[in-house]
Amino acid sequence: MAASKPMMRLFTNRDRYFKAYETFVVYSAKYEHQDTCTKTVLDKIVPHLPNLDQDNELRVLGVGSGSGKTEFPFLTALLKKYPIITNRVVEPDEDQIIKYKALVQTKGHELQGVKFDWRQQTLEQYRDTDGVGTKFHFISAIHSLYDVEDIDSSLMYLYDLLEPGGILISMLISDLCGMWKFWSRTSDLCKRCSHDMLSSFDRHDIPYVQSRYPCEMEITKCFDETSEDGDLLLDFCLQVSEFKKTASASKYKEVIEYMASSECSKKDGSKILMSIDWETVIVTKPSN
Numbered sequence: 001m002a003a004s005k006p007m008m009r010l011f012t013n014r015d016r017y018f019k020a021y022e023t024f025v026v027y028s029a030k031y032e033h034q035d036t037c038t039k040t041v042l043d044k045i046v047p048h049l050p051n052l053d054q055d056n057e058l059r060v061l062g063v064g065s066g067s068g069k070t071e072f073p074f075l076t077a078l079l080k081k082y083p084i085i086t087n088r089v090v091e092p093d094e095d096q097i098i099k100y101k102a103l104v105q106t107k108g109h110e111l112q113g114v115k116f117d118w119r120q121q122t123l124e125q126y127r128d129t130d131g132v133g134t135k136f137h138f139i140s141a142i143h144s145l146y147d148v149e150d151i152d153s154s155l156m157y158l159y160d161l162l163e164p165g166g167i168l169i170s171m172l173i174s175d176l177c178g179m180w181k182f183w184s185r186t187s188d189l190c191k192r193c194s195h196d197m198l199s200s201f202d203r204h205d206i207p208y209v210q211s212r213y214p215c216e217m218e219i220t221k222c223f224d225e226t227s228e229d230g231d232l233l234l235d236f237c238l239q240v241s242e243f244k245k246t247a248s249a250s251k252y253k254e255v256i257e258y259m260a261s262s263e264c265s266k267k268d269g270s271k272i273l274m275s276i277d278w279e280t281v282i283v284t285k286p287s288n
């Protein structure tokens with residue numbers, strides 16, 4: 001029987017990562033969940049952001065913004081209170097920035113007053129080039145800290161980048177959901193979940209407000225060995241590139257069986273669903 005080949009982290013194969021991510025977006029109805037979650041989150045954030053003089057701009061930083069679909073409703077909600085916004089976008093993937101720019105172009109009329117400042121960089125590269133030169137009133141890192149080199153120092157850096165009274169929101173998968181159980185037991189690669197973010201703020205005695213949003217993803221296709229969507233979803237759940245091609249037959253069987261177990265998923269008629277709950281942390285920097 002063929003042995004497993006070394007596993008490659010999904011994010012190091014960018015094309016496959018974004019294909020897998022887009023498949024995940026479809027089968028998890030990510031943006032529908034995101035819309036509900038964003039509305040709830042914004043109700044908690046916007047009233048508490050600092051008051052600025054009419055001529056002053058609100059400085060916003062997006063970390064790992066992807067195609068901008070998640071940040072777009074943030075910006076439109078912020079525009080209602082702040083007519084002038086500078087939005088710095090730190091996103092390492094060129095194609096994602098191209099998609100974000102296309103979104104800005106099509107939705108331009110809804111984004112009047114927002115000036116974009118594009119940085120095609122990882123957060124680590126941004127830190128090396130800009131340090132804490134510019135401070136921000138609002139920072140979002142939505143599902144984008146899974147692949148940073150060091151989550152604790154990344155979060156503390158983002159906290160340092162806040163203006164007094166500024167607000168940081170970060171979102172990661174909850175360590176209480178089926179996807180986390182699946183991911184943590186089946187892959188040896190470095191993993192991140194909400195617990196890492198909460199323990200980082202706890203260690204530094206930084207208060208936060210935490211919320212959990214229940215979500216599910218349909219994983220039925222993962223059990224169809226002929227399905228390309230199934231392979232992509234499996235890669236996304238494991239954060240491994242081309243798992244089916246790389247794993248030995250016995251490892252593949254073990255992983256699929258565990259995925260079908262009640263620890264990770266449940267049946268709903270002919271569908272199989274996996275919980276992928278999100279956890280959000282909102283941190284407000286004390287005003288001077």
Ligand SMILES: C[S@@+](CC[C@H](N)C(=O)[O-])C[C@H]1O[C@@H](n2cnc3c(N)ncnc32)[C@H](O)[C@@H]1O
Nearest residue numbers: 064065066070092093122123142143144147148
């Ligand atoms: C799962 S996607 C989320 C995209 C978007 N925030 C959303 O919720 O739709 C993760 C994003 O983080 C970006 N990313 C990965 N590593 C990063 C890093 N070290 N610094 C900044 N962004 C990173 C990826 O390029 C990708 O666009």
